[in-house]
Amino acid sequence: MDAMSKEIPQRLAHGLLPGDWQELCRDLDMPGYRADQIWKGLYQQRISSFQELSTLPADLRAHLDEAVQADPVRLTHVDGKPPGTRKLLLELEDADAVETVLIAAQGRRTVCLSTQAGCKFGCVFCASGQAGFKRNLQAGEIVGQLVAAAREFGDTPTHVVFMGIGEPFDNYDALLTSIRIMNDHDGLNIGARRITISTVGVVPGIERLCTENMQIELSVSLHASNDEARSEIMPINRRYPIDTLVRACAAYTEVSNRIVTFEYTLICGVNDSPECAEELTARLGGFACRVNLIRLNPIDEYEGEACSEATVKMFIDLLHRRGINATYRDSRGRHVNAACGQLRLRAAQNSMHALPEKMTT
Numbered sequence: 267m268d269a270m271s272k273e274i275p276q277r278l279a280h281g282l283l284p285g286d287w288q289e290l291c292r293d294l295d296m297p298g299y300r301a302d303q304i305w306k307g308l309y310q311q312r313i314s315s316f317q318e319l320s321t322l323p324a325d326l327r328a329h330l331d332e333a334v335q336a337d338p339v340r341l342t343h344v345d346g347k348p349p350g351t352r353k354l355l356l357e358l359e360d361a362d363a364v365e366t367v368l369i370a371a372q373g374r375r376t377v378c379l380s381t382q383a384g385c386k387f388g389c390v391f392c393a394s395g396q397a398g399f400k401r402n403l404q405a406g407e408i409v410g411q412l413v414a415a416a417r418e419f420g421d422t423p424t425h426v427v428f429m430g431i432g433e434p435f436d437n438y439d440a441l442l443t444s445i446r447i448m449n450d451h452d453g454l455n456i457g458a459r460r461i462t463i464s465t466v467g468v469v470p471g472i473e474r475l476c477t478e479n480m481q482i483e484l485s486v487s488l489h490a491s492n493d494e495a496r497s498e499i500m501p502i503n504r505r506y507p508i509d510t511l512v513r514a515c516a517a518y519t520e521v522s523n524r525i526v527t528f529e530y531t532l533i534c535g536v537n538d539s540p541e542c543a544e545e546l547t548a549r550l551g552g553f554a555c556r557v558n559l560i561r562l563n564p565i566d567e568y569e570g571e572a573c574s575e576a577t578v579k580m581f582i583d584l585l586h587r588r589g590i591n592a593t594y595r596d597s598r599g600r601h602v603n604a605a606c607g608q609l610r611l612r613a614a615q616n617s618m619h620a621l622p623e624k625m626t627t
């Protein structure tokens with residue numbers, strides 16, 4: 267059997283690291299520069315088939331077509347138009363779907379990526395949490411979203427936020443592999459400081475990130491100032507309460523030198539009182555961090571309501587008076603069904619895909 271006809275299990279092109287491509291070419295008795303050509307084709311030319319790489323020998327292209335899937339995510343729908351926020355619905359090989367949001371603003375091209383099909387964390391204000399968990403995405407499907415976004419932008423994105431469907435730290439290995447692929451200088455070249463992981467507060471994930479020696483930005487969904495209120499809206503809090511979470515974040519700042527952002531969605535009558543602002547100040551006053559206030563983006567599945575602009579002002583003023591670095595962010599995706607998971611839910615309701623059963627954590 268010659269090297270070209272060796273059996274290799276089919277893998278996803280966007281999930282392979284540069285070293286994996288070198289190894290694959292070595293196994294096929296191909297010189298190392300072929301791996302570089304493939305890498306540049308995937309991330310600079312953004313090919314969707316190896317047949318587009320005319321610089322490769324025909325037999326290598328044919329072998330790659332057999333052994334590696336060049337483009338595992340398929341764009342099926344775009345909501346929104348440039349220059350505004352766009353939401354891409356991408357179908358996976360097993361016919362499940364993920365969402366990717368593109369935001370072009372202030373010279374940045376930001377892509378919001380999903381790490382799981384569905385989510386098991388059940389935050390009450392989130393449509394993805396209502397729909398339940400299907401499966402983890404592979405690294406190739408995570409990076410594949412970024413490549414699809416680059417095609418839609420017509421350029422390489424400048425920033426990545428892991429704020430789409432799913433909890434990134436619940437799919438840690440695929441998350442870190444995808445970040446290493448995005449980081450590569452000859453590929454997408456997105457530096458660690460331009461990548462933000464948004465977590466619901468999975469403390470072991472934050473602790474593992476402390477050991478990676480990467481300066482990734484960390485954003486934590488806090489959304490309440492005490493454990494009782496937080497456990498009501500975010501079941502994860504029963505496993506990792508606020509003080510444990512804040513301690514892990516402080517440790518991350520210590521090793522990475524990055525300022526952690528705490529996301530706090532103001533929900534009318536739930537977490538938007540002056541007492542809540544005081545309590546939040548007491549919890550976070552001990553270390554350098556940032557609070558990002560957001561008004562609730564209402565979804566049909568949750569009865570919570572957005573608070574008034576006056577309440578936002580009262581809350582942020584109080585945080586500022588207590589020395590907390592706080593900002594208010596309007597939800598840019600509001601006009602494109604932006605509550606996490608809504609586009610996927612709508613697609614499911616239109617019978618494109620059966621929804622998994624609801625799960626709780």
Ligand code: SF4
Pocket residue numbers: 385386387388389392393394395396430431432433466606
């Ligand atoms: S907010 Fe994030 S962690 Fe919570 S249910 Fe939605 S996708 Fe899952």
